[in-house]
Amino acid sequence: MRRSPIFDTGVDLISRTVMILSLYLLFAGHNQPGGGFIGGLVAAVGLALRYVAGGVDEVRQTTRVQPWTLLGGGLFLAAATAIGALVAGGQVLESGKVSVDLPVLGTAKATSALPFDIGVYLVVVGLVLMVIESLGDPVIDPDHPGGEAERG
Amino acid sequence: MLAVVVLLAGPRLGRSSFLVAAVAPLATAVWAASVAPSVLDGAARTTSVGWVPDLGLALDLRLDAFSLLMVGLVSGIGVLVYVYAYAYFDERPDLGRFVATLTAFAGSMLGLVLSDNLLGLYVFWELTSITSYLLIGFDDAKASARAAALQAILITGVGGLAMLGGFVILGLEASTFSLSGLLAAPPSGMAVDVALVLVLLGACTKSAQAPFHSWLPRAMAAPTPVSAYLHSATMVKAGIYLVARFAPAFATAAPWQPIVLTVGLATMLLGGLRALRQHDLKLLLAYGTISQLGFLLVLLGVGLPEAALAGCALLIAHGVFKAALFMLVGIVDRQAHTRDLRRLHELRHVPGWRPAMAVAAVSAASMAGIPLLVGFVSKEAAYEALVHGGVGAVDTLVLAGVVVGSILTFAYSARFLRGAFGPALVDNPVEAPAPPGRSFLGPAVLLAGITVTLGLLPGLASRLVSGAAAALDATVEPVDLAIWHGLNPALGLSLLTIAAGTLLALRWRTLEQFQAAVPRLPSADDAYAATLVGLNRLADRTSAVVQSGSLPVYVGVTLLTLLALPGTALLVGTELPPLPVLAETPLQIGLAVAMAGAAIGAAVTVHRFVAVLLLGFVGYGMAAFFVIQGAPDLALTQMLVETVTLLIFVFVLRRLPTRAPQVPWRVGTASRLLVAGGVGVLVTGFALVAGSARTAEPISGAFLDRALPDGGGSNVVNVILVDFRGLDTLGEITVLAVAALGIVSLTRVVRGLTDGPAGPPLEDGRP
Numbered sequence: 001m002r003r004s005p006i007f008d009t010g011v012d013l014i015s016r017t018v019m020i021l022s023l024y025l026l027f028a029g030h031n032q033p034g035g036g037f038i039g040g041l042v043a044a045v046g047l048a049l050r051y052v053a054g055g056v057d058e059v060r061q062t063t064r065v066q067p068w069t070l071l072g073g074g075l076f077l078a079a080a081t082a083i084g085a086l087v088a089g090g091q092v093l094e095s096g097k098v099s100v101d102l103p104v105l106g107t108a109k110a111t112s113a114l115p116f117d118i119g120v121y122l123v124v125v126g127l128v129l130m131v132i133e134s135l136g137d138p139v140i141d142p143d144h145p146g147g148e149a150e151r152g
Numbered sequence: 153m154l155a156v157v158v159l160l161a162g163p164r165l166g167r168s169s170f171l172v173a174a175v176a177p178l179a180t181a182v183w184a185a186s187v188a189p190s191v192l193d194g195a196a197r198t199t200s201v202g203w204v205p206d207l208g209l210a211l212d213l214r215l216d217a218f219s220l221l222m223v224g225l226v227s228g229i230g231v232l233v234y235v236y237a238y239a240y241f242d243e244r245p246d247l248g249r250f251v252a253t254l255t256a257f258a259g260s261m262l263g264l265v266l267s268d269n270l271l272g273l274y275v276f277w278e279l280t281s282i283t284s285y286l287l288i289g290f291d292d293a294k295a296s297a298r299a300a301a302l303q304a305i306l307i308t309g310v311g312g313l314a315m316l317g318g319f320v321i322l323g324l325e326a327s328t329f330s331l332s333g334l335l336a337a338p339p340s341g342m343a344v345d346v347a348l349v350l351v352l353l354g355a356c357t358k359s360a361q362a363p364f365h366s367w368l369p370r371a372m373a374a375p376t377p378v379s380a381y382l383h384s385a386t387m388v389k390a391g392i393y394l395v396a397r398f399a400p401a402f403a404t405a406a407p408w409q410p411i412v413l414t415v416g417l418a419t420m421l422l423g424g425l426r427a428l429r430q431h432d433l434k435l436l437l438a439y440g441t442i443s444q445l446g447f448l449l450v451l452l453g454v455g456l457p458e459a460a461l462a463g464c465a466l467l468i469a470h471g472v473f474k475a476a477l478f479m480l481v482g483i484v485d486r487q488a489h490t491r492d493l494r495r496l497h498e499l500r501h502v503p504g505w506r507p508a509m510a511v512a513a514v515s516a517a518s519m520a521g522i523p524l525l526v527g528f529v530s531k532e533a534a535y536e537a538l539v540h541g542g543v544g545a546v547d548t549l550v551l552a553g554v555v556v557g558s559i560l561t562f563a564y565s566a567r568f569l570r571g572a573f574g575p576a577l578v579d580n581p582v583e584a585p586a587p588p589g590r591s592f593l594g595p596a597v598l599l600a601g602i603t604v605t606l607g608l609l610p611g612l613a614s615r616l617v618s619g620a621a622a623a624l625d626a627t628v629e630p631v632d633l634a635i636w637h638g639l640n641p642a643l644g645l646s647l648l649t650i651a652a653g654t655l656l657a658l659r660w661r662t663l664e665q666f667q668a669a670v671p672r673l674p675s676a677d678d679a680y681a682a683t684l685v686g687l688n689r690l691a692d693r694t695s696a697v698v699q700s701g702s703l704p705v706y707v708g709v710t711l712l713t714l715l716a717l718p719g720t721a722l723l724v725g726t727e728l729p730p731l732p733v734l735a736e737t738p739l740q741i742g743l744a745v746a747m748a749g750a751a752i753g754a755a756v757t758v759h760r761f762v763a764v765l766l767l768g769f770v771g772y773g774m775a776a777f778f779v780i781q782g783a784p785d786l787a788l789t790q791m792l793v794e795t796v797t798l799l800i801f802v803f804v805l806r807r808l809p810t811r812a813p814q815v816p817w818r819v820g821t822a823s824r825l826l827v828a829g830g831v832g833v834l835v836t837g838f839a840l841v842a843g844s845a846r847t848a849e850p851i852s853g854a855f856l857d858r859a860l861p862d863g864g865g866s867n868v869v870n871v872i873l874v875d876f877r878g879l880d881t882l883g884e885i886t887v888l889a890v891a892a893l894g895i896v897s898l899t900r901v902v903r904g905l906t907d908g909p910a911g912p913p914l915e916d917g918r919p
Contacts, residue, residue: 033784035870041792048799071889078882113874116881120874123885128796130892134899135803 011053015062018046026121027114036117040124047128056136059129067129074122081116174238177230177258184223187215188616198268214268214332217619221464222265222393224616225471229385230258232595236479237377239592240486250290254378257283261386265393270319270329273394274312277358280387281308287382288374300370303680307367308357315354315394321347331397338401349407351398352415359391359445362419366677369438376482379434384441384474389467392445396452396463400625403455412453413546417553419446424560429667433481433491433572437474440519440564444470447557450550451534452624458537461621465530468606468613473515473527476599477568480512483592484572487585493571497584500573504587509573511593511600518603520565521558521649525607528646531558535642555645562653567660704824711831719834722841731840740780747773755825760808764801768794785869 022042029035050058063070187197197215215223237254241247260279267273282305289301323329325339325347338344355361360368371383382388395412402408423443430436448470451463484499485491499505518527538551606613656663700706735741747770754766771794778787873881 029870030874033788033869035785035873037873038785038788038792041789041796044796045792048796067892071892075885075889078885082878082882113871113878116874116878117870120881120885123888127888127892130896131800131803134896135800 008053011049015046015049018049019043022046022121026117029117030113036120037124039117040121040128043121043125044128047125047132051132051136056132059132059136063129067126067133069126070122070129071126074119074124074126076119077122078116078119081113081119174231174234176255177227177234180223180227180258180262181231184220184227188220211272212268212330213263213266215266217616217623218396218464218621219265219623221467221616221620222389223262225389225467226258226261226265226386229381229471229475229599232475232598233377233381233479235591236380236482236595237375239589240375240377240482246290250287250375253283253286253290254381257287257382257387261390264390268331270323270331270334273331274316274319277315277354277390278309278312280382280390281305281312281358284308284371284382284387287378288371290375290378291373294373297373300367300373304367304371306684307364307680311354311357311364313354314350318347318350318354322351335397335401340405344402345405345407348398348402348405349411351394352408352411355391355394356415356449357391359388359395359449360419360442361391361415361446361449362422362442363679365419365423365442366675366680368442369435370677372432372434372438376434376478376485379438380475380478380482383438384478385471388441388445389448389471392448392452392463392467395449396460396624399453399455399460400457400627403453409454412449413550416446416449416453417550417557419443419449420557421446421553421560424557424564425667427564428560428567428663431492431494431571433484433493433496433568434478436493436564436568436571437477437481440561440568441474443557443561443564444474444519447534447554447561450554451537454550455625456537456540457621457625457627458540459534460624461617462530462533462537464617464620464624465526465533465613468617469518469526469530469603472599472602472606473518476511476515476596476603477519479596479599480508480515480572483508483588483596484585486592487588488582489585490582493567494577495582496572496576497582498573498575499585502584502587505573507597508588508593511596512569512572514600514603515596516565516569518607520562520653521646523607523646524604526603526610526613527607529607529610531649532642532646535645536640539641539645551645555649558649559652559656562649563656563660563663566653566657570657570660708823708827711827715827715830715834718838719830722834722837737780740777743773743776743780751828752825755828756821760805764798764805767801768798771797783869 022039024039025034025042026036026039027034029039047059047062050062054061190197199213234254241250257280260276260283263276264273264280267276285301285305288304289298291297319329321343322334322339325341325344326334326337328334357364368383368388372379374383399408399412403412420443423439423441423446427436427439427443430439444466448463448466451459451466481491484496488496488499490496500509514525518525521528521531534554535551538547538554735744750766750769750773754763754770757763757766771790775787775790775794778784778790
């Protein structure tokens with residue numbers, strides 16, 4: 001497949017922006033529209049852009065992490081947060097809060113819901129990556145074993 | 153005590169682990185002996201360990217005299233079996249696993265006989281089934297051993313499930329799950345009768361009663377120490393134990409005595425007859441065990457005090473002589489490499505085999521009921537009890553059945569001795585085997601010693617037997633077991649048994665010819681096989697009908713069910729509320745019309761890709777609605793989900809033909825439109841009804857108030873997701889993960905079918 005440099009660069013720019021947007025949505029989610037699920041989906045769209053530009057290989061190069069590592073890690077993180085509250089003596093998933101006064105930036109507030117949301121984010125990204133891995137590789141046209149019949 | 157057992161259950165290496173692990177039953181035996189005097193005086197010991205307090209489950213242990221007898225059997229024979237197994241096995245790498253499983257079994261068995269809670273008893277009961285499964289299938293490379301293990305766990309497992317049902321009914325009827333409490337105040341009624349039948353089903357499968365006995369001979373695939381321990385002395389007695397516990401309280405219930413007596417006698421006779429046609433020494437003993445278990449079921453299940461007493465005596469006698477005989481079979485098998493009694497060399501003339509022969513003779517004679525051995529004492533007690541009767545019209549029948557069964561027992565005991573030590577029946581017997589070593593034979597010698605000692609001095613066991621029987625049934629009067637009770641009917645019956653048995657034993661050739669002439673009846677084994685085949689076939693047919701493999705059919709059935717059931721309820725049961733405001737802005741109307749048009753287009757188009765795009769349009773329209781209603785989170789999510797869904801659709805569609813298959817006369821399209829329209833109307837109706845049916849205060853207000861102080865966030869949607877409903881979210885992302893795995897496996901399967909094994913890209917090395 002011939003690749004156009006203009007297209008590649010454009011996709012590169014856009015998908016990076018989209019990834020940053022997804023991170024913003026993830027962290028802002030507790031107080032503004034967003035959250036782990038939405039952020040994960042946005043990241044997935046960013047990865048899908050990469051796929052459109054360069055197929056599965058391009059996506060692999062971008063992520064470098066195995067999709068199931070993301071999937072399992074996210075699940076583990078979320079579950080650990082849930083159980084962590086138990087260990088700390090609360091109910092399952094009860095959230096704790098930490099406020100830190102940073103000198104320049106103002107007050108930063110973190111709740112234990114954040115790692116949980118990060119877990120959700122990772123699971124969603126992992127799921128989409130796995131879909132891309134499983135379904136996104138070039139379709140071999142049975143009539144023309146050599147050629148690719150990409151229509152996506 | 154159980155802790156000791158569990159502690160030692162960890163796998164250890166090497167053969168000597170048997171001796172290490174033997175400490176567990178030894179400690180138990182010592183402990184049992186130390187508490188024996190007080191327990192025999194009627195002071196039951198109880199302990200309770202909290203287990204699942206929320207469910208009211210506790211590990212209630214209670215040691216009374218009958219439990220003491222069982223504990224003595226389990227731990228005493230256990231010690232000897234461990235020592236025996238040490239000599240039986242060669243060094244092999246998986247012995248640690250074996251020892252661990254055997255010890256776990258011993259622990260579960262002890263828990264079973266000590267448990268005072270029905271559900272706890274059930275748990276231990278299943279644990280013995282599972283460990284037995286592992287032990288039977290120990291030679292896991294052999295298909296026959298695996299099949300035998302499966303058969304055992306299937307049969308006992310089905311019985312166990314039935315028993316659990318029975319326990320639950322009994323517990324609810326008596327409003328206690330405590331065994332002692334249940335037996336102290338037995339409930340009655342129709343439900344209890346059903347429960348008892350279920351419990352008996354469990355007991356009969358576990359104790360290999362006809363027609364569920366087929367697993368026991370198969371279980372002889374297990375190494376011989378296992379057979380000696382589980383399948384003669386302990387596990388198969390679990391059912392007997394349960395029946396013995398229940399009998400005094402429930403023998404008067406309608407279904408109890410008919411079932412117990414019929415099954416017990418049938419098993420006793422069937423086992424005896426089958427034992428007489430076996431050529432494999434181990435199988436002969438297995439059928440002999442089945443026969444004796446039937447005998448025990450009659451004695452301990454009939455509910456008569458004297459019979460319970462005799463049953464307790466027989467429990468000891470049987471455990472001791474049967475374990476010794478199994479050990480001998482193992483010795484013969486190991487030394488001569490065959491258990492076929494026709495091919496065995498005439499061992500009585502081989503030097504060095506005399507001690508083994510003496511042990512076999514004593515144990516087999518005890519089994520046959522020859523005087524001066526403990527088997528005789530218990531059999532006399534049994535005759536004595538049954539002569540007095542007390543069941544009613546069937547007294548004589550039961551007595552006759554037991555006598556005939558005992559005659560058969562005598563005959564197969566003789567067959568065992570002659571087979572093992574008498575002349576070979578074929579021209580090419582195996583070489584004269586080397587005699588067994590001391591430690592190999594030692595445990596069996598000890599058991600034979602007990603047989604003789606208790607036979608000569610039955611008074612030694614009187615206290616234990618009387619105490620155990622009294623623990624079952626308070627009306628039992630303590631007796632002195634004795635050899636000579638004077639001239640009475642029981643003695644006459646014993647003599648009759650011996651005389652008839654001798655006759656049968658002498659005329660064994662005639663008997664064998666006769667048995668060969670009788671056509672082979674369908675056995676319980678065939679029934680088991682037929683059941684399995686039938687079940688598989690049923691499952692195949694069901695899934696062939698239910699799983700047609702057509703997505704339109706699945707979706708259609710699901711949607712039609714939705715229309716039929718909740719739809720009917722909606723039509724019949726509710727009134728439609730007044731229509732709400734149709735639209736708040738003209739924008740909504742325009743959107744709705746466009747979406748409806750796209751939806752209809754998606755249903756009628758023959759191009760798959762167009763259909764997907766139209767569906768996507770509907771989804772984005774939905775997101776627009778959310779924006780209008782002021783729900784940015786929802787709108788954002790809807791947009792993104794729609795995008796990703798579209799993406800996945802495209803992935804899949806690349807692999808399908810562009811056009812959906814043509815449906816003749818457009819029947820398919822029409823019916824699809826019909827179903828879709830119906831569901832649409834239904835959902836609209838539901839939304840209207842559900843929206844107006846609210847009676848409680850909406851919870852959303854509370855969420856809004858609590859989001860910032862409790863959840864620490866001002867985006868209430870997100871706080872709901874990660875905090876208020878966080879557990880739901882955790883469940884959902886788990887589902888997501890499972891779905892992702894499902895997609896990968898499905899595509900791999902498909903690829904495996906088309907490309908062969910050549911690399912699914914997931915296994916590629918990543919850059």
